[in-house]
Amino acid sequence: MAKVMIPTPLRQFTAKQDSVTVPGATVGEVLAALTTEFPDLRKQIFNDEGRLRSFINVYLNDEDIRYLGKDATPAADADTLSLVPSIAGGLPGGTN
Amino acid sequence: MTLSKDEIQRYSRHLIVPEVGMEGQLKLKGAKVLLVGTGGLGAPLGLYLAAAGIGRIGLVDFDVVDFSNLQRQVIHFTQDVGRNKIDSAAEKMTALNPNVEIVKHEVALSSENAMEILKDYDLVVDGTDNFPTRYLVNDACVLLGKPNVYGSIFRFEGQATVFAYAGGPCYRCLYPEPPPPGLVPSCAEGGVLGILPGTIGLIQATETVKLILGIGEPLVGRLLLFDALGMRFRELKLRKNPECPICGDHRTITKLIDYHQFCGVPQQAETPRQEAKVTESEIEVTEVKEKLDRGDDFVLIDVREPHEYQICNIPAAKLIPLGEVAKRLGELDPEADIVIHCKSGMRSARACGILKAAGFKHVRNMKGGILAWSDQVDPSVPKY
Numbered sequence: 001m002a003k004v005m006i007p008t009p010l011r012q013f014t015a016k017q018d019s020v021t022v023p024g025a026t027v028g029e030v031l032a033a034l035t036t037e038f039p040d041l042r043k044q045i046f047n048d049e050g051r052l053r054s055f056i057n058v059y060l061n062d063e064d065i066r067y068l069g070k071d072a073t074p075a076a077d078a079d080t081l082s083l084v085p086s087i088a089g090g091l092p093g094g095t096n
Numbered sequence: 097m098t099l100s101k102d103e104i105q106r107y108s109r110h111l112i113v114p115e116v117g118m119e120g121q122l123k124l125k126g127a128k129v130l131l132v133g134t135g136g137l138g139a140p141l142g143l144y145l146a147a148a149g150i151g152r153i154g155l156v157d158f159d160v161v162d163f164s165n166l167q168r169q170v171i172h173f174t175q176d177v178g179r180n181k182i183d184s185a186a187e188k189m190t191a192l193n194p195n196v197e198i199v200k201h202e203v204a205l206s207s208e209n210a211m212e213i214l215k216d217y218d219l220v221v222d223g224t225d226n227f228p229t230r231y232l233v234n235d236a237c238v239l240l241g242k243p244n245v246y247g248s249i250f251r252f253e254g255q256a257t258v259f260a261y262a263g264g265p266c267y268r269c270l271y272p273e274p275p276p277p278g279l280v281p282s283c284a285e286g287g288v289l290g291i292l293p294g295t296i297g298l299i300q301a302t303e304t305v306k307l308i309l310g311i312g313e314p315l316v317g318r319l320l321l322f323d324a325l326g327m328r329f330r331e332l333k334l335r336k337n338p339e340c341p342i343c344g345d346h347r348t349i350t351k352l353i354d355y356h357q358f359c360g361v362p363q364q365a366e367t368p369r370q371e372a373k374v375t376e377s378e379i380e381v382t383e384v385k386e387k388l389d390r391g392d393d394f395v396l397i398d399v400r401e402p403h404e405y406q407i408c409n410i411p412a413a414k415l416i417p418l419g420e421v422a423k424r425l426g427e428l429d430p431e432a433d434i435v436i437h438c439k440s441g442m443r444s445a446r447a448c449g450i451l452k453a454a455g456f457k458h459v460r461n462m463k464g465g466i467l468a469w470s471d472q473v474d475p476s477v478p479k480y
Contacts, residue, residue, distance in 0.1 A: 007250075007253060008250055008251045008252055008253050008286075009250055009251075009286065012419060018325075018326075040419075053275070054271065054272045054273040055271050055273055055274055055275040057270065057271070059332050059333075062330075062331060062332050062333050063332075063333050064332070064333060064334075064335060066337075067333075067335055082321075082330075082332070084255075084319070084321070084332065085275070086227070086248075086270075086271040086274065086275060087248045087249065087250040087253070087255065088224075088225055088226050088227045088230055088248055088274075
């Protein structure tokens with residue numbers, strides 16, 4: 001079980017919720033439960049091979065899971081997972 | 097280098113802060129900062145960096161001030177609409193502090209000119225709004241060994257950090273690749289709270305001044321996240337990626353690349369109203385008007401969001417937001433003559449694809465969306 005923080009660009013896929021608490025003992029299980037509850041989110045955060053997209057980082061509390069145990073990183077009830085996509089804003093070619 | 101009597105009076109509130117003082121103010125005066133973009137982030141950055149007394153500020157922008165910029169780009173005023181942003185920004189900065197030398201680079205930063213432009217500056221502040229330029233600024237900063245003061249915004253959220261400082265992590269360490277176009281909505285589609293770029297731009301300005309003064313703890317190795325709605329700042333650890341292609345242990349990028357190709361964005365993307373590159377068959381707005389006037393048997397679908405429909409709409413259109421199209425196919429007849437529109441034609445192109453994949457036979461995309469409708473059919477429809 002962990003609380004997952006949903007960033008603004010992805011809230012349209014989580015019924016506008018900014019955080020969701022889902023079951024799972026590892027980061028991989030939590031993300032699987034999350035995308036089962038919100039199937040439209042799956043294509044946004046996973047590629048066709050089921051791997052995390054490279055422009056979305058996942059943090060367990062304040063640490064990037066790439067530098068922990070990736071999907072296998074244990075997730076406890078008190079942990080917060082954050083999805084942090086890259087954002088650029090604006091139109092291509094213009095300025096903010 | 098010294099400060100004139102006027103400058104001493106002007107910078108008095110800096111000079112009496114021990115951490116700045118005369119020594120610090122002279123460092124600011126001796127500093128050369130490149131500000132890429134004079135838009136939402138660049139507006140507060142330009143004003144405050146000029147006020148702070150940075151000796152030379154380079155500006156990069158090739159855009160023109162538009163009415164829709166004024167909600168957040170506070171360096172541009174109503175009378176500046178239609179002017180070049182770089183002239184408008186430089187004029188305000190000089191009016192605020194004539195001691196600052198403004199260098200105007202009125203170009204689109206590119207792989208061909210970036211190294212030449214960046215090399216004369218001590219640090220670079222990234223106030224751009226698109227992925228190709230962000231990767232370009234990052235790579236040029238890493239290759240030249242210049243700090244890159246980064247900020248980005250979306251709706252109510254912002255991110256800020258300092259990349260490539262003293263061998264620290266870079267943008268590619270954080271995000272090795274950009275999202276494919278269309279997957280994540282842009283500010284033009286998603287909107288932004290006008291005040292947000294002010295908050296994030298001033299975090300960048302603060303870090304810029306701290307780096308020049310050499311005081312405090314720079315925002316290096318930390319990604320600051322700001323949520324305006326919750327009014328919360330959070331901090332995530334930002335590590336140098338040993339696999340990073342440009343600053344890692346085994347570098348594969350040793351010079352600037354083609355960033356439009358890297359980001360999958362067509363080169364001529366600066367003309368957003370023509371951005372819809374669609375393979376689905378299209379229909380001109382004037383032809384849609386003729387069909388309506390003739391009373392043709394067809395269905396017009398608007399795939400924008402309800403809050404956009406409230407701003408303006410074509411009364412005959414049925415509203416089905418893009419995100420609901422796949423679920424609401426049952427409401428539509430696969431044999432019907434269907435025309436789909438959105439704001440500018442991108443989302444409707446995606447909706448056409450969904451319908452065609454579901455076996456709908458006669459689906460066309462209204463070219464240019466409701467913006468083109470306003471231009472060519474009904475000027476009373478406001479553009480947003």
